[in-house]
Amino acid sequence: MYIIIVGGGVVGYHLCRALIDEGHEVLVIEKDAKKCERFLDELGSICMRGDGCETAILAEAGASRADLLIATTNEDEDNLVACQVAKHKFNVPRTIARINNPKNEKLFKRLGIDCGISITNILLEHIEEEIPTHPLIHLLTLPKENLEIVEVKIPEGSKAVGKAVKQIPLPPDSLLSLLIRNAQKPQVPSPETVFKAGDRIIALTSTESEQALREVLTTK
């Protein structure tokens, strides 16, 4: 594949190395002369100096034959424009944008960016998972269906303890799919299953209902 990377910072640099190792043809577009030099010294002439949002530069980079453009700068507006120019002016089939401000995730999707990766969100999720007391962990996001697969720990003293599944006012679009109770086989919770403190629930929920699900299972 021919892949254009806009932005030769830390993300761009390591992404470039990884993609070259996989055998792809890669070109990096970077504004800063010093950063360009590093590419030249270490990886050969695969870096072009210029603004990757400019039509003229992308034309020179051969964007019309690119299979993929990845915008990795730390400015969301630059990443958005680089992807939009690539997509609409050069018909690049797939564009991926780094998103720094998580608020922009929806906007990028709306504006036709094929894939927006919110670095901050990913970082937050990973940190969250490492906090042992955190009651809700994201396991997987299904962006097309707008669904999340989450793990909820029922804490000591939660209102749900001692109640059966059918007594809990579950939010719409959420489904308790698995119950893990210490040292027992995982089971599918039935409406009669009674919650105990320390139970771990694997649940499916829409992004909107996530907060409500957390509340019914974990508030004291």
Next chain:
Amino acid sequence: MKVVIMGCGRVGAQLASLLDAEGHKVTILDIDAYSFRRLPPSFNGTALVGDGTDEDTLKKAGIEEADAFVAVTQGDNRNVMAAQIAKHIFNIPRVLCRIYDPLRKDLYEMLGVEAISPTIVFAHLFKERLEAGTKAKT
């Protein structure tokens, strides 16, 4: 008319004071409070510190009730991003932005963003003036 302007540079401040003088309700945004020095003392509108590419800031600026949005910061990309937020997220009836780069201007016009490129406008103006001067001499 209620107008939100993003960027209080020379153009933004001038536009804000012109509209304000005509009795329009103007809110002007800039990330640097120092930029508001460009507004005349008579300015009756609202000056708000904040980033116009941020939806929450735009809401604070009253974008939801605005009739028009104008993006005139120094950055082409910031302007087109804010313009697209105003148009596609907040459905503002009239959205205008400045794009210096003529090629990018063409693209965004194609994508439905109404844009003015000072580069093109000034090049034409200067050319016209030069030609008018030459004709007068001969």
